[in-house]
Amino acid sequence: MPGDQCMAAKIAIYNDERGGASRSSADTQCKSFYAGKGVGDYIGALHNANVGGTVKAAFVAGTQITPSVECYVDSCQYWEKGNYCHASSIEVKGPHAAKTIDTDCQTFKAR
């Protein structure tokens, strides 16, 4: 999308199921990823889809705006009980992503 914004209503970040707890951003993945092929896919799916390979979600202080983030990576410094993310913004990358496993939360910081 223009400005590399994410159109999903909600972003869900998970650990890589093969590795367990994430120790680096490469171990994380965006489960909301949807491999878009055209504008119709982006609008119809309402999942993450980005042309440039980067999605960003910005939050207003104290209140998440759309898209909201649900995160299960409790080894990250930004993770909070209830599966919240308290980073001021997150960046999810997957330049040539075809599957969720190809995406990473670049904002991840190990505890």
Ligand code: SF4
């Ligand atoms: S910055 Fe950390 S807590 Fe926030 S979504 Fe990414 S991995 Fe989850």
